[in-house]
Amino acid sequence: MPHVVTQSCCSDASCVYACPVNCIHPTPDEPDFLTAEMLHIDPAACVDCGACVSACPVDAIVPHSKLADAQQDYLQINAEFYKEPRPRPLLAPVIAAASVDQSREPLRVAIIGSGPAAMYAADELLTQPDVQVNVFDRLPTPHGLVRAGVAPDHQKTKQVTRLFDTIADQDGFEYYLNVEIGKHLTHEDLLEHHHAVLYAVGASSDRRLDIPGDDLAGCGSATDFVAWYNGHPDHAHRTYDLSHRRAVIIGNGNVALDVARILTSDPDHLATTDIAQHALEALRHSRIEEVVIVGRRGPAQSAFTVPEFSGLLAAPDVDVLLEDSDLSLDEVTVARESDGTLEHSVTQKLAMLREVPSQGAGRKRITLRYLSTPTRIVGDERVVGVEFVRNALVVSKDGTVRTHATDATDTVEAGLVLTSIGYRGVPIAGVPFDDVKGVIPNTDGRVRDGSDGPISTGAYVAGWIKRGPSGFIGTNKSCAQETVNALVDDFNSGLLAQPTLPASALKRLVRARRPELVDRAGWHAIDRVELQRGAEQNRVRAKITDRDDMADVVAKAQPRKRLPLAVVRRMRGSTTLV
Known part of the structure; x- marks a missing residue:
């Protein structure tokens, strides 16, 4: 079996x-x-x-x-x-953990970000004795895109946070949440208290269409929409008009599939998940019947993954349809498919797409459309549609497949248009940044002062801000291992400056700069309340989406500090009731 x-x-x-x-x-x-x-x-x-x-x-x-x-x-x-034999050793070699030189002073590392790359890096560091890891995040809650990006109906994927909580419960780990680096603390502040600073801040922005009408009401980004329905405190105030029968999503990656599935899901099914309450109420009143997912290239270049598309096809009570019944393929794909050299994942996608019908059973539907590039968002004050130019696939002299705009155009009516054409990193004050690639320039995780500049001593990167928005949650584990190995090698070689201030001084500095700090105990308090409220509502979790509400939960959970004896004596000698 x-x-x-x-x-x-x-x-x-x-x-x-x-x-x-x-x-x-x-x-x-x-x-x-x-x-x-x-x-x-x-x-x-x-x-x-x-x-x-x-x-x-x-x-x-x-x-x-x-x-x-x-x-x-x-x-x-x-x-x-495994249809084709693949050579493989008897057992996969285990990647050894970095070994910290115990003859030196205890290693202290600040990690910026608290998503998968940050937590895997923390785990690697904490395999060594006496290492102190302090994880900073500008949000009051940890776990990055696992909390704010993974779709609420993918609760199994979100279970990776149980691993992250186990990592965070280790000795030598502390959270400094609700603290923004570059605003409340500088890179130099961190280096005064740590040997190294590891940036694992992900790619929190998204690429824009930059076409006429993209600023109309009803046109936004899938990134923001995902943050809205996941209860991200920076996006909880947003509103989306779901009163039109059709929505259009530009781009066909996994995020586009997530958004389309949420827009067409039965709200009663979502009600047991950790979806934000404001989003659930909006979806209960939604009139959307169709979501059109648009790609500028052909089916062979679909950006979604096989497992996500398989999950979409299995979504209950929703028809998945393919607008282009002929499944137009480029010459390169046709040739590679016939000689058996086409990538395994592409072969699977094409096989699945060939089974997708062009007509449904009259239920809510998700329609896949290819070879279309948006040229204009139509509307006066708000969106009423999207104008597309139809594309043809051409093969360049170097063998690459490109799109070529034809003379054919059409307009698709829609009341909501969301773009999902890629993530990009955001610069951090005082840290080098490659604006073209949207990453922090680095070599094997060591930050460089510019793409060809020297190594910036004490600065490291992991995750999407290191390599760009590629890979999956677990891919960050090997990415973090590479960076931590580089960091520990530099520490053992004496290349990292020793902190000038004691470890005990850090929390005093942070509380002075950011009194609203949420530490590990504060996060535990928020977590307990969310889980308790969720259980009372028969939900996985009822997220707190307002920063002030989170602050109240943290404040109520703080143990009262015992007053100095001299203060107590003065109070007892006073006639004022305290």
């Missing part, structure tokens, strides 16, 4: 090292690991020991006999990965 990897796979490779027969691939030492959309279990080699099930942080691995109806496709997805 082979085990099967399903949609919620985070690719952190914990299962790879737990497997005694090396039947889970690709492994972190294999060339296709960083580009793989998920991991796969070889059904012929699996010995049904269940070690991978215990190791998986998101419950993505199940015995094939326990697959739900909506998960049956993953039997074939896992098996087809």
Whole structure:
């Protein structure tokens, strides 16, 4: 009875090292690991020991006999990965943790950001004794895009936060939440208290369309919309008009699929999740019947991943339709498909797309549209539609496939237009930034002063701000390992300056600059209240979305400090009741 990897796979490779027969691939030492959309279990080699099930942080691995109806496709997805023999060693080599020189003073590291890359980096550092890791985040709550980006109906994926909480409960770890670096503290402030500063701030902005009408009411970004329905405190105040029957999403990556699925889901199904209450109420009154997902290139260049698309096809009570029934393919894809050299994931996507109908059963629907580039958002004061130019695929002399605009145009009526065409990093005051690539320039995680400049001593990066918005939650584990190894090598070699201030001085400085600091105990208080309120409402979690409300929860949870004896004596001698 082979085990099967399903949609919620985070690719952190914990299962790879737990497997005694090396039947889970690709492994972190294999060339296709960083580009793989998920991991796969070889059904012929699996010995049904269940070690991978215990190791998986998101419950993505199940015995094939326990697959739900909506998960049956993953039997074939896992098996087809091994259709062609792949060379592999007996066991995947374990990447050794960085070893800190214990003859030196205890290592202190500040990590900026609290998402997957930050938490995996903290975990790597805390494998060593006496290391102090202080994690800073501008939000009052941790976990980055796992909390504010993963769709609320993907609760298994969100379970990776249980691993992050285990990491945060280790000795030597502290949260400094609700603190913005570059505003409340500077890079130099941090280096006075730490040997190194590791930036893992992700890519919190998004790319814009920059076409006429993109500033009209009703036109926004999918990034902001996701933050809104996930209860991000910076976006909770937003409102979206869902009164028109159609919405259009520009871009066809995983975020576009998430947004389309949420817009067409039954609100009663979402009501048990951790979706923000304001978003749930808006969706209950939504009149949207169709969401059109638009890509400028062809089906072979679809940006979504196989597991996410499989999950979309399994969404209940929603028809997924394909507007272009002929599935136009470019010459390169046709040739590679015929000779068997097409990438495994592309082959799977095309096979799944060929099964998508062009007409539905009259339910809510998600329509996939290809070879269309938006040229104008139509409307006077607010959106009423999107004008598109139709594209053709052409092959350049170098063999790359490009789009070429034709003379054909059309307009799609819509009352909501959301763009989902990529994330990009945001500069941090006092830290080098590559504005073209949207990342902090670096070599193997060591920050550079410009793309070709010297290494900035004591500054490091991990995650999307290091490599750009690529990979999945678990991909950040190997990314963080590389950076931490570089950091520890520099520490052991004496290249990092010793902090000039004692460790005990840090919290005093932060509280002086940011009295609204939320530490580890403060986050625990917020977490407890959200979980308790969720249980009372039969929900996974009822998120607090207002900063002032969070501050009240933290303040009420703070233990009262015992007053100095001299103060107590003075109070007792006073006639004033206290």
